[in-house]
Amino acid sequence: MDINGAVSAFGALSQKTRLDVFRLLIAAGPEGMSAGDIGETLGVRQNTMSANLSVLLQAGLVRNTREGRTVRYFADLGGTSALLTFLMSDCCGGHPELCSQVIESITCRKS
Amino acid sequence: MDINGAVSAFGALSQKTRLDVFRLLIAAGPEGMSAGDIGETLGVRQNTMSANLSVLLQAGLVRNTREGRTVRYFADLGGTSALLTFLMSDCCGGHPELCSQVIESITCRKS
């Protein structure tokens, strides 16, 4: 991850529909969701959703695979890790204990 | 943190200068940096830097305190935690072990 990739990833997350999509896919886990279901769930038109999914794909935050006529989308945890690593690199001025709160805050919790 | 706050925070990070500033302040740790030093370090004009710092402040990603004629800025780890918690909430579809890679990726490292 370089600065340009990070800027485009944060740009992808800086729009309500796309942030909703990413969080929906994070919650959906390994099963992912089809493009159509995502649009229906969030009440967004088909072509608008397609454009927004494309931005998330380009940013490396989601992946997709075609299944017949539908396309299934997933959160890309590798891309997400790379982004957060870039954001927090060399953190806390040599006092790593200071950002333990950040690490603990994203510890996974069930529903 | 709600969806609007998260959108504005990611929007704040979706611009090269502001992302540079945030990462500089993350690396600077508790000592922070003055607005002037930040601008000089990054080669950004005074009023442009002030406008960008204001966006980061508004988004809750940095804090500041005045020290005489200078204003010192710090990364706001509380705001950062809130943002990442919101991003990753209810993650991985009930399989929390799947996003351990994300957590490990931001484990603090020295320089």
Place this chain on the structure above:
DNA sequence: TCGATAAATCAAGATATCATGAATTATGGA
């Protein structure tokens, strides 16, 4: 009080982003 330094604010022009209607591509079933 006066001049100099540090930073914030304001208005405006340039650039980028966004949602939408229309058209196109891809796939499956009859």
Place this chain on the structure above:
DNA sequence: TCCATAATTCATGATATCTTGATTTATCGA
């Protein structure tokens, strides 16, 4: 092959964002 469904692509007008010059506010030292 033909039709219907799922999704993407494209052009465009509306909106938002960004940088900049000019100005203003805040603070310090003389």
